[in-house]
Amino acid sequence: MTRQVDVAIVGAGTAGLAAMAQVRRAGCSFVLIDGGELGTTCARVGCMPSKALLQVAEDFARRRAFSRLGIDGGEALELDGPKALEHVRDLRDIFVDRVLAGTTDELGEEFIAAPARFTSLTTLLAGDQRIEARRVVIAVGSRPFVPPDWAQFAPQLLTTDTVFELESLPQRLAVIGLGAVGLEIGQALARLGVEVTGFDRLSTVAGLQDVAVSEVAVQAIGRDFPLHLGNAARIEATAKGLRVVAGEREAEVDKVLLSMGRVSNAAGLGLSELGVPVDAAGVPLHDPASMQIGDLPLFIAGDADGARQVLHEAADEGRIAGYNAARDITTRFRRRVALHITFCDPNTARVGTPFEDLDSSAAIGEMPFGPVGRALIMGKNRGLLRVYARARDGRILGAEICGPKCENLAHLLAWSVQQELGVLDLLRMPYYHPVIEEALQAALHDLLAKLDLQPSGLLEFVAD
């Protein structure tokens, strides 16, 4: 049986579901195909369980402050590892169920629970069905990268696919790869009592590029577990477990969490054989403003495209791909300002123009969190905020931050960058007291002092 639809969407994750909503709204016929586990990477093995784990870890770690605050008995608190892990899974299941309830659960024959295989650019085999589509959205997601020669250690290796399935906490864990995922899970497990050692071949963590901010992050998070940076790690089997070695550092552990990034599943679709131009990783070449692959009737979205592997970007790409797949004319859209957050304690964030893309025409304002009133009150005053602006006119370009509540500061900054605001625009906004936003205000004053803008009048206000 051959089935004809306007749009075939391959992959029912965040991007695929967002694409489906657009296709449906446009009144097109469609089919959604997914042969894997449903519920989205975000809810199943990504954002949500990691944040649930971090919340437990943060609550448990907070006992260290209790005595100073006049709260007695903190030292007697104990973590019930299996129960904490069960709590994480309970929350995860709520989020997964919610995704399913709103989407695939409600689809009838529009959903095919089977892997898809391309036989031409617009013909797919899925289960016992043959689908002919006018256009196809490829939203097949990604998987954790595992170096092929480490397959031999598989029983002791963890990835985000398996770490949240642990019934009890391991005693000793190495984390290889200290981007957002490794840093968050590593810190959380360390705080819950696991003896964690972190490794990354880079000399930074969480993707931070600004050395000043990165150093602060390494120092702050390094209080929870050692971070061995700057050397690629190798793994050796030992009598009792695994040894991870990097440069002159090593750790013998029971398990190794691999958090070395995610690789696109698009390469496995055989698109290259059908004449689709792909990059070295096998990802189809595409326009990030339209998500179209060349001028083909193919669109790609989400982690599968190998870039911007965070939920809100995956959803955006799904919307754009779905919108365009439902129409004869392809529209290019302006993407949102770049925003990356890790929910470690302290948070780290990157906003807007990457630090490495700044040149000598940029000015930098900064503020450590040490003296910030609210941070002092919270007992969380480690951190540094650095905000970048065009020296000529003070237009805000971006920022890197490590500090308390930076997830919120990062939104203020990203929204400001997207609106092309300048340092004076921001200084004219209200800042309540005592709030963490005052750290930004102070960094902006520092920035202003470094610019050539001529002070005239009362800078904080607009004359009526």
Place this chain on the structure above:
Amino acid sequence: MTRQVDVAIVGAGTAGLAAMAQVRRAGCSFVLIDGGELGTTCARVGCMPSKALLQVAEDFARRRAFSRLGIDGGEALELDGPKALEHVRDLRDIFVDRVLAGTTDELGEEFIAAPARFTSLTTLLAGDQRIEARRVVIAVGSRPFVPPDWAQFAPQLLTTDTVFELESLPQRLAVIGLGAVGLEIGQALARLGVEVTGFDRLSTVAGLQDVAVSEVAVQAIGRDFPLHLGNAARIEATAKGLRVVAGEREAEVDKVLLSMGRVSNAAGLGLSELGVPVDAAGVPLHDPASMQIGDLPLFIAGDADGARQVLHEAADEGRIAGYNAARDITTRFRRRVALHITFCDPNTARVGTPFEDLDSSAAIGEMPFGPVGRALIMGKNRGLLRVYARARDGRILGAEICGPKCENLAHLLAWSVQQELGVLDLLRMPYYHPVIEEALQAALHDLLAKLDLQPSGLLEFVAD
């Protein structure tokens, strides 16, 4: 001896110090006069000690969530009241010392530690000095309102001037007045084990005007202590303490915290007798855009002017008053968008146009925090966000919120109102995942659905 200066500043609090900075920057001679306790209302008895107390209370209250998270032993935690109060004072002293170090400590004869008395509009007596100034900034602050006929209960009455001086926690406390101050301190003390009962003659708390939001706040914070609303309270002496009665509700207590607002100290300056026009409360009539009193060489700033009694507004008024007092031509400045936050758990916030000023041309978008992912993970999903917009074009007018991390959402919203952004502008901003900002995103989608804006294209994006 008569001393002649360009500007005399009466009051060395937040407003007076901000005025001084402007006067000094303009190169004017000045004198700063204060006969009271130094260190600002904010740092001594306001924002800072209350936030320190709330932080302890929040940390202690969090034990209720521990068991669910897999943290054992939470029920054995105990509060050491005297130590907690000492911690609050320690932090307060840090903030007070910091204020002093940056200001009055560094002044020589420019500072006079004595009360000031006006003998003419521009002549002041302070200690043994007679000051003739070209212009005067009045920044004499405010004091807690205490109904005169309650003076008889003075030994058992507390205000913010005295509550942070307590060496130990009272057993039973009534809080009369449930604005920001009463609600914050009441909730904090209740969480620390004090048997607190709250009273307010209004049927709302925290100055909330939007009944939907107010009801949520009353319910959420009412879990920590009973809130008796809608009847004026009276106090009676009993054998063992005081009885507070309001309508059919009453509570016998050991102490009563009066948090019924603050009254300006300006009325005591005798300005009316010198021909200065004043309002019914004795506050000089002034222009909030210039802080000038009529066309006199007098400026008023901070709590003394009876309006906007929050730190960032007091500092603004000081800047404006100082800037103008240092110049022959008075400039009017546009003030910042209104922003009010209470740091209760959940927070409450009011932004922009007051709810009561909205008319039928406004549309309201809302989102409860119940289903918000991040709120669920934090275990803090009580609350409601309501955002107001002009129905015609979706321009954001204001918001009221009760919920977790609303202090941060309130800044995003206030900044958006000040920039006159519309609902689509906001929906085009980045929202990371999972963050509390997604509650705002959801409220904006709800708002959008209620507006007449014609959907065209992909609303979340701008076509390139």
